[in-house]
Amino acid sequence: MHADFIKMDILNKYTISRKENKNGTYHFNYEIDADAFKTFVEDEIKDAEVLANVEMKSSSSETILQINLTGKVTVECDRCLDDLVIPVEFEGVAKAVYEGNEESDEEYDIIYFSPEDEMIVLDEYLYESILLCLTTQKVHADISDCNPAMLEKFSIVSQEEFDNITAQQQTMGENPEFEKLKALKNEMEK
Numbered sequence: 001m002h003a004d005f006i007k008m009d010i011l012n013k014y015t016i017s018r019k020e021n022k023n024g025t026y027h028f029n030y031e032i033d034a035d036a037f038k039t040f041v042e043d044e045i046k047d048a049e050v051l052a053n054v055e056m057k058s059s060s061s062e063t064i065l066q067i068n069l070t071g072k073v074t075v076e077c078d079r080c081l082d083d084l085v086i087p088v089e090f091e092g093v094a095k096a097v098y099e100g101n102e103e104s105d106e107e108y109d110i111i112y113f114s115p116e117d118e119m120i121v122l123d124e125y126l127y128e129s130i131l132l133c134l135t136t137q138k139v140h141a142d143i144s145d146c147n148p149a150m151l152e153k154f155s156i157v158s159q160e161e162f163d164n165i166t167a168q169q170q171t172m173g174e175n176p177e178f179e180k181l182k183a184l185k186n187e188m189e190k
């Protein structure tokens, strides 16, 4: 029961009052972070920085929401288990209708809301839309971005490939500031 309470509590983070925005065009912006996902069982999102931009057009006959998401989420790379940042770009159009009014529409996604309090809750829609951006294979596009130690552990690459990747990373990792520090450190240890 307690878990359910917490879930409901956090689930209503991104809401719009239809009652207060009945007639006209309204704009809402939300920042979605990883906390928003903590309520859901699938815990595959480690970090999130997503901006949701919602334009609501409401009239006595209908309520239409234009929803844009941009940002990025961090998941685990399926290949090396290191962090993998995936861009989020999403555009959707949803129609908000009263619960109980079963609706099917080719043109819009449907978001149901209670006729009693007229609060449109967007949490699930936003969450699912972000998940849609993750359907591609969740691995670093370039294998040299993967954590070589893990690849070797999983025997995904041969020793030779492993050495190549490590050498590449060391080359990329060379930077003059670091070299200076290293020299200084050596000097001090003399």
Ligand SMILES: [Zn+2]
Pocket (backbone or CB within 6 Å): 077, 078, 079, 080, 081, 082, 139, 140, 145, 146, 147
């Ligand atoms: Zn990886």
